[in-house]
Amino acid sequence: MKTNTWGVGLVWVAALALAWEWGAHILAVDLHDPMAASKLPYLHSVVSTLITNAGPLADAAGVTFAQAATGFVLGALIGYVLAVLMSVSRTVERIAFPYLIISQMIPVLGLAPIIFNLVRDMNASRILIAAYITFFPVAANTLSGFRSVDREKRQLLDSYAAGLPTVYFKLMIPFSVPHLFAGLKIAAPLSVTASILVDMLGSKDGIGVKLLYALYGGNMDIFWASVVTSALMGMVSYLVVLLAEKIVVPWEDLGNLGGAR
Amino acid sequence: MMEKLKTVLWPLGFGVAFLTVWQLGWFHALLDLAPFQLPVPLEIVDTLMAKLPKAMNDCGVTVSGALAGMVLGSTIGFLVAVVATMFPKWGYGGLIVISAINAIPIVALSPIMNRWFATGMEQKIGVVTVVTMAAMAINAYRGLNDLRPFTLDLMKSYAAPGPTVFFHLRLPNALPGVFTALKINITTAMIAAIVSEYFAASTSGLGFGIKDNLRKAEMATGWAYITIASVAGVLLFLIIAFIERKALKWHASQRSEH
Numbered sequence: 001m002k003t004n005t006w007g008v009g010l011v012w013v014a015a016l017a018l019a020w021e022w023g024a025h026i027l028a029v030d031l032h033d034p035m036a037a038s039k040l041p042y043l044h045s046v047v048s049t050l051i052t053n054a055g056p057l058a059d060a061a062g063v064t065f066a067q068a069a070t071g072f073v074l075g076a077l078i079g080y081v082l083a084v085l086m087s088v089s090r091t092v093e094r095i096a097f098p099y100l101i102i103s104q105m106i107p108v109l110g111l112a113p114i115i116f117n118l119v120r121d122m123n124a125s126r127i128l129i130a131a132y133i134t135f136f137p138v139a140a141n142t143l144s145g146f147r148s149v150d151r152e153k154r155q156l157l158d159s160y161a162a163g164l165p166t167v168y169f170k171l172m173i174p175f176s177v178p179h180l181f182a183g184l185k186i187a188a189p190l191s192v193t194a195s196i197l198v199d200m201l202g203s204k205d206g207i208g209v210k211l212l213y214a215l216y217g218g219n220m221d222i223f224w225a226s227v228v229t230s231a232l233m234g235m236v237s238y239l240v241v242l243l244a245e246k247i248v249v250p251w252e253d254l255g256n257l258g259g260a261r
Numbered sequence: 262m263m264e265k266l267k268t269v270l271w272p273l274g275f276g277v278a279f280l281t282v283w284q285l286g287w288f289h290a291l292l293d294l295a296p297f298q299l300p301v302p303l304e305i306v307d308t309l310m311a312k313l314p315k316a317m318n319d320c321g322v323t324v325s326g327a328l329a330g331m332v333l334g335s336t337i338g339f340l341v342a343v344v345a346t347m348f349p350k351w352g353y354g355g356l357i358v359i360s361a362i363n364a365i366p367i368v369a370l371s372p373i374m375n376r377w378f379a380t381g382m383e384q385k386i387g388v389v390t391v392v393t394m395a396a397m398a399i400n401a402y403r404g405l406n407d408l409r410p411f412t413l414d415l416m417k418s419y420a421a422p423g424p425t426v427f428f429h430l431r432l433p434n435a436l437p438g439v440f441t442a443l444k445i446n447i448t449t450a451m452i453a454a455i456v457s458e459y460f461a462a463s464t465s466g467l468g469f470g471i472k473d474n475l476r477k478a479e480m481a482t483g484w485a486y487i488t489i490a491s492v493a494g495v496l497l498f499l500i501i502a503f504i505e506r507k508a509l510k511w512h513a514s515q516r517s518e519h
Binding site: 038094102104105108110118193200223226230233234 | 267268271272275276294298299350351353354355357358361364365366367368369372373376377447448451452455456459460467468471472475480483484487490491494495497498499
């Protein structure tokens with residue numbers, strides 16, 4: 001069964017690669033599209049650009065990724081603390097919960113240029129925006145984790161006259177970890193996107209800058225290689241969280257794919 | 262009654278206090294900002310009122326692009342889920358491919374769509390379509406396949422043909438997942454539409470308005486546009502939540518009859 005799944009995956013990858021090459025061929029040779037190299041370049045030329053420019057691309061990606069990761073950790077921490085406070089205090093929950101819900105309906109990334117304009121420091125705003133965007137899904141999901149703790153378990157601990165710290169460390173926090181990871185999985189690719197967006201709004205380095213310069217300079221191979229790199233960054237961030245989840249909560253079912261809430 | 266009142270008054274009081282502190286310029290003092298860098302709420306409201314017709318026009322452009330893209334992307338995602346259900350062995354790969362495409366950041370997608378499409382509207386719809394496929398495909402697939410135990414066996418014992426199983430068992434079962442995906446997608450669609458406008462060649466839409474006004478250092482207008490974008494986002498979300506409640510009420514009552 002395992003090898004069978006791998007076989008299917010391999011066929012899919014091969015088919016997609018073929019479709020890409022074929023599509024690029026049709027565009028360039030059959031349709032004589034003068035923009036073919038920018039619309040859809042040959043896969044093999046993108047891959048070879050990726051390999052020959054691996055060094056600079058990895059450097060630029062590293063800058064962006066590091067800021068995204070810092071902001072991600074910061075936002076996750078603050079979001080988690082807020083979730084704990086909300087589950088401890090009814091008043092805090094009353095104040096913050098409506099804003100938490102509304103925040104999931106508004107286009108948060110739209111705020112990126114405004115924050116960038118306020119802070120004016122590219123590293124600080126990359127971290128700030130990544131943190132800001134991580135904060136909401138983490139807080140919302142962790143809170144729903146705290147809420148779904150069985151009442152009987154809570155009552156059992158209460159009957160032992162367990163103090164608040166004991167209740168949290170023995171029951172609430174372990175119970176909420178899978179929910180925390182659900183939030184982290186939503187937030188990780190978002191924080192990378194946010195970081196790249198700040199790159200493109202006027203930073204000096206980072207993968208977004210590389211992408212933009214290649215675009216304006218008409219260097220389509222570098223442009224596509226940067227696009228592939230940024231897509232890989234999004235996937236890597238997700239996989240890192242998935243790996244962490246596997247280590248921290250190995251008993252949870254990890255059968256779900258990305259993007260689902 | 263007292264409890265209900267508290268649930269409303271606490272967040273409301275906090276919001277008012279926040280806006281007052283902002284209006285009085287305490288944030289400026291705290292963060293060492295000049296008044297032109299961070300406009301105060303009343304100034305934003307004034308600007309909003311003054312530029313309302315133009316802003317509503319821009320809002321319409323963005324929302325129509327977001328909605329068109331969302332409908333297109335969700336339809337494609339749903340079809341992929343259906344195909345993956347019909348051909349479990351090979352179709353599941355399609356879901357993984359769609360999830361991988363979903364990892365491409367919006368900011369990288371926008372320039373690609375700029376190349377592919379001539380107008381800003383087409384480009385916007387293109388970006389939104391791509392970013393809304395995955396959530397629908399995954400949630401619909403889950404609903405189409407996580408059937409309650411023995412329901413499929415029951416259908417088999419009736420010798421129900423494939424279409425019957427699909428329309429009477431799988432499709433109703435997928436409905437909650439479809440609405441979950443739509444609620445995720447409406448927010449994603451608005452974000453994608455606005456961000457794609459940051460990079461598009463077009464000169465309309467909320468994203469263009471935000472970027473252009475900040476470039477011209479008209480901060481209050483930028484904030485007014487953000488406010489409109491947020492209100493539009495909340496309204497669209499509430500509309501979908503309303504439809505969901507109507508549709509699932511039917512669904513739940515159907516279920517309780519059995």
